[in-house]
Structures are given as C-alpha cells and as structure tokens.
Amino acid sequence: MARKHCTYPWTCWPPASQERLFKYVLFGAAGLLFAVFVGAYLFTGTLAQRIEAGKEQYGLVVPLVRDITTLRAAQGDLVRVPPEDAVRRILDDRSLNEYVRSLRPTRVAENQDGVQVTLGGLTLIMLTDFLQDVRDRASLQAPEFILTRNPEEPRLADVHLVLAR
Known part of the structure; x- marks a missing residue:
C-alpha cells in the first residue's frame, strides 16, 4: 500500500493534535508580540529617564564651565597689557x-x-x-x-x- 504524502509535517497528524499545535503557535506569537512591546516600552522609558538625568547634570555643569572660563581669562599673563x-x-x-x-x-x-x-x-x-x-x-x-x-x-x-x- 502506498504511503500518504504529507505536504507539511502536521497534515498527517490527527485533527486534535493539529488544533492543539495551532493554538500553541497562536498563543506563542501573541506572547512574543506582548514581550516585544513590553520590552520596547521599558527600554524607551529607561532611555527617557537617562536623557532627563543627562539634561539635569548638564544644567549643573554649565555654570561651572562659565566660571572656569571667566577665571582662566582673568588669569592670563597678558591681561594687563594693551x-x-x-x-x-x-x-x-x-x-x-x-x-x-x-x-x-x-x-x-x-x-x-x-x-x-x-x-x-x-x-x-x-x-x-x-x-x-x-x-x-x-x-x-x-x-x-x-x-x-x-x-x-x-x-x-x-x-x-x-x-x-
């Protein structure tokens, strides 16, 4: 007797197994999509926090740099020369x-x-x-x-x- 040719591996499975496989694939795809969106959300949230912290730190450093530049200019060896x-x-x-x-x-x-x-x-x-x-x-x-x-x-x-x- 000739063996039945299966186009895909699951086409030769019983219908209940096929149904279970497709449910798992559907839930797995939904879980993966959920994980990707949650990961992206957490990553962008962390990135936004880093940007805000960087801006805050920059705001603290700018006045110090201005003061240093002013002091350096006042201490030059040719400041009192025309x-x-x-x-x-x-x-x-x-x-x-x-x-x-x-x-x-x-x-x-x-x-x-x-x-x-x-x-x-x-x-x-x-x-x-x-x-x-x-x-x-x-x-x-x-x-x-x-x-x-x-x-x-x-x-x-x-x-x-x-x-x-």
Whole structure:
C-alpha cells in the first residue's frame, strides 16, 4: 500500500493534535508580540529617564564651565597689557609674524581699545592655537571675525578679526 504524502509535517497528524499545535503557535506569537512591546516600552522609558538625568547634570555643569572660563581669562599673563602689544607678543610666541598682513590699533567703542589683525595663509590648527592664546592669555574677544579661503592655496585660510576686551 502506498504511503500518504504529507505536504507539511502536521497534515498527517490527527485533527486534535493539529488544533492543539495551532493554538500553541497562536498563543506563542501573541506572547512574543506582548514581550516585544513590553520590552520596547521599558527600554524607551529607561532611555527617557537617562536623557532627563543627562539634561539635569548638564544644567549643573554649565555654570561651572562659565566660571572656569571667566577665571582662566582673568588669569592670563597678558591681561594687563594693551591689546595691540598682547597680540604682537602672541604672534611672536607662536612664530606667526610672517603670516601677518596687517596689524593696527582701532577703537571698538568709546572707551574700548582694540586691534585689527589680518593674517593670511594659516592652517586651521595655527588659527585655533592663536585664537586660544588670544582668549586665554590676553582675555581678548573678537567682535568682528571674517574667515575666507586663501586664493593661492585653497587648503589654507585668511582671517580678518578685530580683537578687544
């Protein structure tokens, strides 16, 4: 006698076993779906709590960073030197004199002296180091800052800035 060919393994089972299998599959799928939704809900809840804790911690740190920046600027070795002299000294210390196109005193406000500086052909690292020294050592800020690409060498930058306290 020829054996009956089963398309799927459960098609040869008795009807009660097939019914039980499909009930288990249905309950298993529902349980899995429930577990995925509960896990996702718990994960997003934990993530939201972490974000809130991070925001709170950031809010506590920001005033401290501002105070540190202010204190660092007040303790620079060139704070009491006029802006033009301070910039000249920083340019000397950084060996940037060959990049200076112009450096002249200016008046930013009625009682606020400043200096206009134009530098050409700087790398980004040279520029950031110069600006960091201007901020940290001389406590100068740049109310005017224009950065352009060097026409002769596009990988370098030209900068025109006004520095004042």
